[in-house]
Amino acid sequence: xxxxxxxxxxxxxxxxxxxxxxxxxxxxxxxxxxxxxxxxxxxxxxxxxxxxxxxxxxxxxxxxxxxxxxxxxxxxxxxxxxxxxxxxxxxxxxxxxxxxxxxxxxxxxxxxxxxxxxxxxxxxxxxxxxxxxxxxxxxxxxxxxxxxxxxxxxxxxxxxxxxxxxxxxxxxxxxxxxxxxxxxxxxxxxxxxxxxxxxxxxxxxxxxxxxxxxxxxxxxxxxxxxxxxxxxxxxxxxxxxxxxxxxxxxxxxxxxxxxxxxxxxxxxxxxxxxxxxxxxxxxxxxxxxxxxxxxxxxxxxxxxxxxxxxxxxxxxxxxxxxxxxx
Numbered sequence: 001x002x003x004x005x006x007x008x009x010x011x012x013x014x015x016x017x018x019x020x021x022x023x024x025x026x027x028x029x030x031x032x033x034x035x036x037x038x039x040x041x042x043x044x045x046x047x048x049x050x051x052x053x054x055x056x057x058x059x060x061x062x063x064x065x066x067x068x069x070x071x072x073x074x075x076x077x078x079x080x081x082x083x084x085x086x087x088x089x090x091x092x093x094x095x096x097x098x099x100x101x102x103x104x105x106x107x108x109x110x111x112x113x114x115x116x117x118x119x120x121x122x123x124x125x126x127x128x129x130x131x132x133x134x135x136x137x138x139x140x141x142x143x144x145x146x147x148x149x150x151x152x153x154x155x156x157x158x159x160x161x162x163x164x165x166x167x168x169x170x171x172x173x174x175x176x177x178x179x180x181x182x183x184x185x186x187x188x189x190x191x192x193x194x195x196x197x198x199x200x201x202x203x204x205x206x207x208x209x210x211x212x213x214x215x216x217x218x219x220x221x222x223x224x225x226x227x228x229x230x231x232x233x234x235x236x237x238x239x240x241x242x243x244x245x246x247x248x249x250x251x252x253x254x255x256x257x258x259x260x261x262x263x264x265x266x267x268x269x270x271x272x273x274x275x276x277x278x279x280x281x282x283x284x285x286x287x288x289x290x291x292x293x294x295x296x297x298x299x300x301x302x303x304x305x306x307x308x309x310x311x312x313x314x315x316x317x318x319x320x321x322x323x324x325x326x
Contacts, residue, residue, distance in 0.1 A: 001090055004057065005094070012106075021037050021040060029096070061090075068088055104168040124180070125181075130176060136169075137161075140165060190302060194293055196229070197220050202246060231258045245316045284297075
């Protein structure tokens with residue numbers, strides 16, 4: 001079954017790369033698999049990438065069932081035939097389950113692509129497929145509870161799958177709502193001003209001279225001699241340095257590297273930055289202009305921007321004309 005899941009996710013990854021989408025990684029776990037990649041920029045590419053996994057599973061299922069018939073009926077090998085038959089039906093069930101029209105399943109992605117093409121609004125399409133996922137997951141949990149009460153222990157597995165589907169679908173609905181509320185906003189519209197500190201300072205001086213000016217900043221970016229950012233520190237990390245060592249330890253020695261940050265330009269679309277942040281390590285969003293940190297974006301900043309921003313008149317995105325049939 002693990003090989004089937006790997007092949008399924010490999011189908012997604014292959015078509016994504018053929019569509020010009022950079023695949024970050026592929027993970028297979030007990031409840032299925034995940035292929036991490038940026039969101040497709042067109043309805044057509046989303047539909048193609050989503051459909052690729054089930055297509056691979058169906059092809060593998062057909063090949064296994066054909067091999068099973070050959071092994072049992074022609075070669076008279078009952079054991080290999082039985083194994084191939086099990087693998088064939090497992091792949092077909094995997095494809096059928098994933099084609100349910102509910103996010104985060106592949107069928108939900110295809111549904112999202114169809115709605116996106118028809119209505120020209122990616123976020124509304126994502127919300128619709130997410131709602132379907134919430135309903136489907138709830139039905140799975142109810143069915144699992146019913147099976148368990150009837151004495152079938154496998155019902156607990158169905159409940160677990162349903163919980164997973166509901167959780168991920170709910171997260172996707174919230175994400176789509178966030179993106180819809182931020183549509184049209186630039187990074188400069190949401191960022192806050194930021195206090196930075198020199199990386200060569202001792203932890204002792206940094207705590208006494210820089211941190212008091214940082215206010216409620218969750219992190220403090222640190223810079224080199226030219227004022228270029230090199231990473232960031234948090235107050236708890238600084239205070240974790242033993243008091244006797246603080247005068248000798250430099251901030252650069254305890255700072256997180258810049259690679260853990262999401263770097264943005266003031267003129268970038270905020271939604272584009274959030275797309276990158278979703279695929280990056282859990283670091284802060286630093287706004288950099290001409291190699292200097294000019295701001296920072298936090299969750300509180302996004303919440304405030306959502307409250308202030310009523311949104312521009314809705315318009316189809318540039319790729320709204322592109323659909324599954326092309």
